[in-house]
Amino acid sequence: METVQLSRKDQIDQTATALFRTRGFAATSMRELAAALGMEAGSIYSHIRSKEELLHRICFRLAEDFFAGFDEASADDALPAAPRLRRAVESHVRVLTTDVAASAVFLHEWRHLSEPARTEFLALRERYEAGFRTLIAEGAAAGELYAPDPDFAALTLLASLNWLPTWYRPGGPLTPPDIAHRLANQLLFGLEVRS
Amino acid sequence: METVQLSRKDQIDQTATALFRTRGFAATSMRELAAALGMEAGSIYSHIRSKEELLHRICFRLAEDFFAGFDEASADDALPAAPRLRRAVESHVRVLTTDVAASAVFLHEWRHLSEPARTEFLALRERYEAGFRTLIAEGAAAGELYAPDPDFAALTLLASLNWLPTWYRPGGPLTPPDIAHRLANQLLFGLEVRS
DNA sequence: TACTAATCCTAACGTTCGTTAGCAAAGAAA
DNA sequence: TTTCTTTGCTAACGAACGTTAGGATTAGTA
Structure with a gap:
């Protein structure tokens, strides 16, 4: 279901944005981001290609x-x-x-x-x-x-x-x-x- | 000789400042800083206590x-x-x-x-x-x-x-x-x- | 029912991180 | 000459990093 995927992806984008803002891109780890989303670090890569892709977007x-x-x-x-x-x-x-x-x-x-x-x-x-x-x-x-x-x-x-x-x-x-x-x-x- | 020590310390401060500015504190590694100073990472700790001390100063x-x-x-x-x-x-x-x-x-x-x-x-x-x-x-x-x-x-x-x-x-x-x-x-x- | 796509997990990989221990050279001070 | 301070090295530590592989679960589609 495409809207669900996009919705989850947007959720990741949004959480990443908040973390990048307060802690900075380099100081934000994928494990932190995952924790804020209630998931494991590896799981994020079902939705994105890399950490930098988040920043790029x-x-x-x-x-x-x-x-x-x-x-x-x-x-x-x-x-x-x-x-x-x-x-x-x-x-x-x-x-x-x-x-x-x-x-x-x-x-x-x-x-x-x-x-x-x-x-x-x-x-x-x-x-x-x-x-x-x-x-x-x-x-x-x-x-x-x-x-x-x-x-x-x-x-x-x-x-x-x-x-x-x-x-x-x-x-x-x-x-x-x-x-x-x-x-x-x-x-x-x-x-x-x-x- | 105290002035020599201070001079080297100041050199470290100055180089660290430049790197922190362009690459950011979190994205600057001690090995990068050492390389910019022409020394090894471990040697820096003869002059400072920690990476954060640099930022603090x-x-x-x-x-x-x-x-x-x-x-x-x-x-x-x-x-x-x-x-x-x-x-x-x-x-x-x-x-x-x-x-x-x-x-x-x-x-x-x-x-x-x-x-x-x-x-x-x-x-x-x-x-x-x-x-x-x-x-x-x-x-x-x-x-x-x-x-x-x-x-x-x-x-x-x-x-x-x-x-x-x-x-x-x-x-x-x-x-x-x-x-x-x-x-x-x-x-x-x-x-x-x-x- | 069978298939597909989405979602997440565990476990681990190779790398890099900040930092420390122990030792050595070199010059100034005594 | 001996001693001390400064400065730097090599080697390594445990931890954290981004990322991947492979498998499991779930829910919607045909």
């Missing part, structure tokens, strides 16, 4: 999610760059908060991918960041954004967002849309009151 | 550096909160850029500390972040800063800064003071042009 699935969200958020060419950037920020936060554990793995554990997956992953990441750079550069060129160095601004912007999985806990006082809105505001308007 | 040394910098930056009570915050940001960036590898380890590998070091470390970190929260809250109360939620603002501020070790490479086009200045500007003034 997590990282590349999230990459897809980020791309899909960004493309949708920035697609409307009629809109000025600034609101499109705001929507892209909100999309990024939405993906991050939808699966915090997977996001944390995506952000921190990708270096344990072996070649050529590692290089492929970094290329995707670079392409994604380039999307933000372009958006900010457009906004700066149009006078909508103050960004003397769009590359630097994009770096800082994504930095603020990507730290989120280290502190965000679902069920806290702030809902994901709240967080997205506040982050976008703080990053676009800054902290200091201007005269 | 790295993490807690950096914690001290951050505290010393912050205390100096925020000490001047005569100054308004906003410029003190700016100086604290610049100090944080200075510590990060002075030893990027150690900073990356400090930020990402501390979870491999075992108890009670781990709890002790987290308490230090919390105390440091509280310093920023207080500074931002003071600035907001005095009307110098726009921060409806100082805790949230502090989180985002440190997030932007702490991502730095993932992209900064010494010898790039930007000097550390440049970076500090730009980051402080972007975080305090934001991106969006106001009318």
Whole structure:
């Protein structure tokens, strides 16, 4: 029964994601993972080919999610760059908060991918960041954004967002849309009151 | 001769820091570390007690550096909160850029500390972040800063800064003071042009 | 009923891990 | 010259690692 297999496989993926997040990929053993699933280590290999396959799936699935969200958020060419950037920020936060554990793995554990997956992953990441750079550069060129160095601004912007999985806990006082809105505001308007 | 011993020990610390940064603490073996130092794995134990001692020293040394910098930056009570915050940001960036590898380890590998070091470390970190929260809250109360939620603002501020070790490479086009200045500007003034 | 696919087990494989014991060389201090 | 400290080696320890082989059980399909 295919759905059952997929369901069990998804269960393994999910448990692995949680463990990779809290203990790190290298420090998580297959026996730990098996114990968390209520099974024996050898049994996992009825469902997966290798430990790294788990990491691979997590990282590349999230990459897809980020791309899909960004493309949708920035697609409307009629809109000025600034609101499109705001929507892209909100999309990024939405993906991050939808699966915090997977996001944390995506952000921190990708270096344990072996070649050529590692290089492929970094290329995707670079392409994604380039999307933000372009958006900010457009906004700066149009006078909508103050960004003397769009590359630097994009770096800082994504930095603020990507730290989120280290502190965000679902069920806290702030809902994901709240967080997205506040982050976008703080990053676009800054902290200091201007005269 | 004590200085020679310390020098060799420091060499081990430094090499360990670089390896822990790029490969992660758990994925770095003592044999790898020894090879990078041109010695055998067993020989390292003439200088250290355990692998974790290396991590412990790295993490807690950096914690001290951050505290010393912050205390100096925020000490001047005569100054308004906003410029003190700016100086604290610049100090944080200075510590990060002075030893990027150690900073990356400090930020990402501390979870491999075992108890009670781990709890002790987290308490230090919390105390440091509280310093920023207080500074931002003071600035907001005095009307110098726009921060409806100082805790949230502090989180985002440190997030932007702490991502730095993932992209900064010494010898790039930007000097550390440049970076500090730009980051402080972007975080305090934001991106969006106001009318 | 017979067959197939899914699921999990036990037992073990070869490898690598952090660490230790015991010994040796080499230079500084006495 | 003797002594001590520093530094490093080889060899090995027990434990844990990812993974595999081969078999058992179960449930759905034909």
